[in-house]
Amino acid sequence: MNVIDLHVHTTASDGTMSPAEVVRYAKEKGLRAIAITDHDTIEGIKEGLQEGNKLGLEVIPGVELSVDYPNGTMHLLGYLIDIYCSAFVEKLAVLQQARSERNQKMIEKLRGVGVEIDLAEVAAIAEEGQIGRPHFAQTMVNKGYVQNIPDAFDRYLRKGGPAYVEKFKLSPEEAINLIRTAGGVTVLAHPFTLNQPQPHEFDAVIGKLKQQGLEGIEVHCPKHSEGQKKFYRDVAQKYGLLITGGSDFHGLTKADVDLGEGYGDREPTYTIVEDMKNRSETRRKGP
Ligand code: AMP
Ligand code: FE
Ligand code: FE
Ligand code: ZN
Numbered sequence: 677m678n679v680i681d682l683h684v685h686t687t688a689s690d691g692t693m694s695p696a697e698v699v700r701y702a703k704e705k706g707l708r709a710i711a712i713t714d715h716d717t718i719e720g721i722k723e724g725l726q727e728g729n730k731l732g733l734e735v736i737p738g739v740e741l742s743v744d745y746p747n748g749t750m751h752l753l754g755y756l757i758d759i760y761c762s763a764f765v766e767k768l769a770v771l772q773q774a775r776s777e778r779n780q781k782m783i784e785k786l787r788g789v790g791v792e793i794d795l796a797e798v799a800a801i802a803e804e805g806q807i808g809r810p811h812f813a814q815t816m817v818n819k820g821y822v823q824n825i826p827d828a829f830d831r832y833l834r835k836g837g838p839a840y841v842e843k844f845k846l847s848p849e850e851a852i853n854l855i856r857t858a859g860g861v862t863v864l865a866h867p868f869t870l871n872q873p874q875p876h877e878f879d880a881v882i883g884k885l886k887q888q889g890l891e892g893i894e895v896h897c898p899k900h901s902e903g904q905k906k907f908y909r910d911v912a913q914k915y916g917l918l919i920t921g922g923s924d925f926h927g928l929t930k931a932d933v934d935l936g937e938g939y940g941d942r943e944p945t946y947t948i949v950e951d952m953k954n955r956s957e958t959r960r961k962g963p
Contacts, residue, residue, distance in 0.1 A: 678945045681936040682711040682736070683753065683865065683894065683922025685929075687803060688720030689740075690810040692927030695724035698935070702733055707936045708946055709734035711755055711922065713865075716741060716771045717806050718759045736949065739768075740865060741855075744845040748871030749835070752848065753863040753894065753920075754855035756956040761858035767846070772806065774844035779807050785839040786812070786832065791821050809833045810929045825929065852889040859960045861952045863892035863920050867908050868899060879911055886915045891955065896921020896944060898933050918951055920944055 685691030686698050693701060695712060702710045712724045712735060721737045728735035739754045757764060783795050793815050795807075801818075802811040813828035822828040832839040846854065855862045864885065872878040882893070893912040895905055896919075912919045921944050925935045 679705075679707050679936050680709040680711075680944070680946055680949060681707060681922050681925065682738070682755070682863075682920050682944070682948070683713050683740075683897075683924045684710050684935065685714055685740075685924070685926045686712055686720040686724065687805045688712075688717050689714035689806050690808045690926060690929055692929055695720040696727040698925070698927075699724050699727040699731060699733055699735060701935055703731045705936050707733065709736060709949055710935070711736035711738040711753075713738035713740045713753050713755075713922070715751075715806070715808060716775070717768060718757070718765075719804075719806070721759050734949075736952075738860075739855075741771075741851045742843055742845050743848045743851045745848065745870065749869040750848060751865035751869070752851045752855070752890075753865045753922075754851075754858070754860040755863065755952050757855060757858040757860035758960075759858075764854055764858040767854055771844065771846075775806065775808070778841045778843055779812075781841045782809075782812060782833075782839055785841060786816075789832065789838045791816060791832065791839070793819060793821075810926070812839075814929075848885060849888045852885070856889055856959065859956050861891045861918075861955050862889060863894055863918065864890060865894050866897045866899060866924065867893055868897070868904060875907065878907075879914075882911050882915055882917070886917065890917065892918030892920045892952075894921055895919045898923055898937070918948060920948055 686695045712720050714720050718739055724735045737757050737759055741752045743750050743752055798807055798811050798815045801814045813825040816822045816828045852862045893908050895908045909919055923933050
């Protein structure tokens with residue numbers, strides 16, 4: 677069995693399965709490896725690794741960093757990071773602090789438009805995990821302000837929406853350097869969210885990221901059409917970047933996407949993990 681999933685969220689961020697549950701689910705589905713890639717946190721990794729060891733499923737320590745990108749949304753995935761790297765852990769703590777200030781501002785903005793929820797309610801949804809907009813959305817569903825999670829985003833929480841507050845973000849270059857410092861490999865997540873329909877403009881963005889140390893593009897993503905996959909694959913090949921993929925599984929937060937699915941061609945295969953390991957190991961040994 678060679679199926680892998682390199683983009684998976686847990687309750688450590690905005691997924692609805694705990695790290696152990698996700699690993700058990702991956703095992704049931706017969707996957708060979710998953711990468712746990714929570715938003716701006718590595719709190720789920722240890723539990724995932726432990727469960728993976730127990731069940732014989734490979735867990736790749738990862739993270740998904742939101743970075744500053746004015747034209748759209750840019751997320752960078754870091755794979756095979758050393759979760760004990762102090763520079764890395766310290767920077768994540770800065771991001772957590774910024775998130776907690778942002779959460780308070782979102783509560784205030786929601787009040788301004790007649791949605792009365794408080795942070796304790798949102799925190800109860802997030803449980804031990806880091807609070808993000810999907811937890812706000814779920815709270816709003818539970819209290820009857822909106823029909824469902826997408827509705828909460830459309831009406832209030834989307835970028836530019838009435839309750840949206842910008843998140844403090846690293847620059848792409850800072851994020852790539854940070855991932856590299858922790859021994860990791862950086863991959864551009866779901867490139868369609870860059871909102872860059874002009875091929876030459878997308879190409880230019882990738883050229884710059886490559887100079888800054890980008891190593892791969894998430895070509896296989898359930899949201900990509902065949903045409904998009906071909907285009908992203910061509911750009912990846914042009915710049916010598918790894919062609920990766922993952923489902924961006926969130927459990928019930930994104931109920932239409934299942935683990936290890938969403939890319940019928942069953943790519944990428946496990947060889948991509950070996951490529952990434954070679955890169956990460958070479959880096960740790962130094963030049
Ligand atoms: P945050 O990191 O707090 O800004 O929350 C971002 C997360 O919200 C994303 O990773 C998605 O999981 C989720 N999200 C963003 N837009 C939507 C949407 N339109 N519908 C449902 N979930 C969304
Ligand atoms: Fe998410
Ligand atoms: Fe993302
Ligand atoms: Zn994601």
